[in-house]
Amino acid sequence: MFLQHFGVIGDPFGVTPDPRFLFLGREHREALSSLYYGIVEGRGFAVMVAAPGMGKTTLLRYLRQRMKGRADFATLACSFDDKNELLKAVMSGLTVEGGEENYFQNWQRLQGFLLDRRSQGRKAVVICDEAQSLSDLTLENIRLLSNLETTQEKLLQIILAGQPDLVLRLKTQQLEQLGQRVNVSCRIRPLTETEVETYIQHRLEVVGRKRRLFTSEAATVIAHASQGIPRNINTLCYNAMALACALGRRLIDEELVHDTVRDFALAEFCKSSPSQLDSGHNHQCSALLGPASLERAGVALPSNGGLMKVARPLPIHKDRPFAEDFSAQISQMLIRVDRLVEAIEKWRGIIPASPAQDAGDASANGNEKPAALDKLPQGKDAEGAYSKEDQPAVKA
Numbered sequence: 069m070f071l072q073h074f075g076v077i078g079d080p081f082g083v084t085p086d087p088r089f090l091f092l093g094r095e096h097r098e099a100l101s102s103l104y105y106g107i108v109e110g111r112g113f114a115v116m117v118a119a120p121g122m123g124k125t126t127l128l129r130y131l132r133q134r135m136k137g138r139a140d141f142a143t144l145a146c147s148f149d150d151k152n153e154l155l156k157a158v159m160s161g162l163t164v165e166g167g168e169e170n171y172f173q174n175w176q177r178l179q180g181f182l183l184d185r186r187s188q189g190r191k192a193v194v195i196c197d198e199a200q201s202l203s204d205l206t207l208e209n210i211r212l213l214s215n216l217e218t219t220q221e222k223l224l225q226i227i228l229a230g231q232p233d234l235v236l237r238l239k240t241q242q243l244e245q246l247g248q249r250v251n252v253s254c255r256i257r258p259l260t261e262t263e264v265e266t267y268i269q270h271r272l273e274v275v276g277r278k279r280r281l282f283t284s285e286a287a288t289v290i291a292h293a294s295q296g297i298p299r300n301i302n303t304l305c306y307n308a309m310a311l312a313c314a315l316g317r318r319l320i321d322e323e324l325v326h327d328t329v330r331d332f333a334l335a336e337f338c339k340s341s342p343s344q345l346d347s348g349h350n351h352q353c354s355a356l357l358g359p360a361s362l363e364r365a366g367v368a369l370p371s372n373g374g375l376m377k378v379a380r381p382l383p384i385h386k387d388r389p390f391a392e393d394f395s396a397q398i399s400q401m402l403i404r405v406d407r408l409v410e411a412i413e414k415w416r417g418i419i420p421a422s423p424a425q426d427a428g429d430a431s432a433n434g435n436e437k438p439a440a441l442d443k444l445p446q447g448k449d450a451e452g453a454y455s456k457e458d459q460p461a462v463k464a
Contacts, residue, residue: 070313076275081302087130091270093263099254106252110221113249116229118256121299124229139191147206154209182223193225200230204242211246258296285322293329
């Protein structure tokens, strides 16, 4: 929708873990170095923990790309309480031929494969993403895989990546033996305020935008509202760009980001005065382009904004991702964008409203023109009222 408007060749704030966009801040760089060292040195078990949305999966995909041609990777994303099924899943991921029903035969086949890879100077790595969700029995079966070794090194390198709860589980009596075998451990913490601004610009440059799009003040608001979590940063930046595009803006400033944050009911996380942000959560707001955004567009709407309502506010919490169902949220976002553009075009006279709608609006508002519309330039007075920077993105 806004690719051409901002001169980018792709979505800079997408929802998939694309390694092209990996931003190596201090925490991510240290984690990547630790995992790389553990694999190259054959240390066996490595653990990486981070809060949801911190980019664990993106970093792991980047690691796979970086070690392409030097290591074989298998990924486990679910529990395997049967140790032979786990063994077959690892063999399948590493493209080991076979996969018998006999556990001992599979063990020997996998061991032979790993020894052959070792003679070629290649490593074999098993990645367990979201490892905090794996059953105790699965984690114990994974521990047994570390017995594949020579007298000099482990033949199979295993990375357990998950949320901070994973560390607590590894300290329990049931998983004590596994915890003792962890030789590499790293934690990814949220981005700093300075890193957030660099992160935003980095993602824009990946899609071809060299010029600054977000002001430093806007990036500061995003840093506070997102708590430095990349997934939340992406969400806020995407919606700020959508709003800026609808308003015909080419630069995203602090005020516009404040409106985006307020529409998401995230004002409590911004270091701003009550006059700048409505921190109350009792009102209903849209997940995108809600009343605050429409007010910026000079559109006076009923109390519900004429948009789809969200039954509850959507604050960011430290203990869960920003959106539990991102696909549904994106669908609602696109609907609201279309409705905002249509509303602006109607009030600017680009698309005439239907007679029935005009009658309904007149009845609802006492035949009075909304106050916000009185402030808009009319007729010849409208010519030159907008700078090139703020020119509405619609054709007369």
